[in-house]
Amino acid sequence: MATDSTRRSGELPTSAVGLYLNRVGRISLLTAEQEVELAAAIAAGRAAAEQIEAQARRVGEPPQDHTDLRALVERGEDARTTMVNANLRLVFSIARRYAHCELALADLIQEGNLGLLRAVEKFDGNRGFRFSTYASGWIVQSIGRAVGQNRLVRVPPKVHAEVVAVRRCHDRLWEALGRTPDAHEIAAELGIDERRVRRLSRVDVRPVSLDDPLSDVGASVLADDGDAPDQVAHRRLVGEQVEGALGSLSGPERDVLCARFGIGGVSRSITSTAHHLGMSASSVRVLERSALAALRQRPALRRLVVDLNA
Numbered sequence: 001m002a003t004d005s006t007r008r009s010g011e012l013p014t015s016a017v018g019l020y021l022n023r024v025g026r027i028s029l030l031t032a033e034q035e036v037e038l039a040a041a042i043a044a045g046r047a048a049a050e051q052i053e054a055q056a057r058r059v060g061e062p063p064q065d066h067t068d069l070r071a072l073v074e075r076g077e078d079a080r081t082t083m084v085n086a087n088l089r090l091v092f093s094i095a096r097r098y099a100h101c102e103l104a105l106a107d108l109i110q111e112g113n114l115g116l117l118r119a120v121e122k123f124d125g126n127r128g129f130r131f132s133t134y135a136s137g138w139i140v141q142s143i144g145r146a147v148g149q150n151r152l153v154r155v156p157p158k159v160h161a162e163v164v165a166v167r168r169c170h171d172r173l174w175e176a177l178g179r180t181p182d183a184h185e186i187a188a189e190l191g192i193d194e195r196r197v198r199r200l201s202r203v204d205v206r207p208v209s210l211d212d213p214l215s216d217v218g219a220s221v222l223a224d225d226g227d228a229p230d231q232v233a234h235r236r237l238v239g240e241q242v243e244g245a246l247g248s249l250s251g252p253e254r255d256v257l258c259a260r261f262g263i264g265g266v267s268r269s270i271t272s273t274a275h276h277l278g279m280s281a282s283s284v285r286v287l288e289r290s291a292l293a294a295l296r297q298r299p300a301l302r303r304l305v306v307d308l309n310a
Helices: 004-009 014-025 032-057 067-086 088-098 105-122 131-149 157-177 183-190 194-201 229-248 251-261 270-277 281-295 299-309
Strands: none
Touching: 014 088, 032 067, 032 105, 067 088, 067 105, 088 105, 088 131, 105 131, 157 183, 157 194, 183 194, 183 270, 229 251, 251 270, 251 281, 270 281
């Protein structure tokens, strides 16, 4: 049985950790091709289940043979189980980053698994990125929300998101500048009032200090502009792909994409990019769209850019 000190430290007993890792470590990882096939099977099973349910709601129709549809549902459930099991070690690796929080590691893993299940349901294998890239955002979001809700001092979700954004910005600037950024620099980066930054820094119960470097755990929970995890994963992949295609863009378009996707530095929000480049937020949006439209002409990027603009 775990002791009180073990629970407070966020650790599981060594034997439990060993048993869990031994179990998930024996499960084979998936190839990219397998992920695409499993995602297709999951989608087909979900569609078949919806069709069965729709037919069951129709009054007065004679019973129908659902053998083929039920077979698709069963294959989809098997594919879902395979996808989840193959990525349990990903959840564990992410949960370990939060071991300093008030929640026990077992609870962090449980919350991460909820994010993993969500990612499995929403993953589209035809969009070009690996499942681990896509799922990480959902896992981090699920764990991060649980950590935020476990605070001794409850704050509204919107305020918590602002706190996370400040912490992420602090950590980003600390890495980029090689020193601890002050409140003025964080405020300029986020495009908010300096006094707001100072107030948000006092909300965190740990507490958060602007004079100390922060970990990257809570800082990676949400994107600057409130992007969903699938958008974050997609933007990361596009950033990697477009780095080699910048030569075909104009100077302003290239500058905007470099800032937005973190090419050669840290990624910035629209507001931060506008402040950094000395232009309006609307100009940033226009230049980003035009640059992505140009990159859409490249076959390797066409699907990625179309999806990102959707």
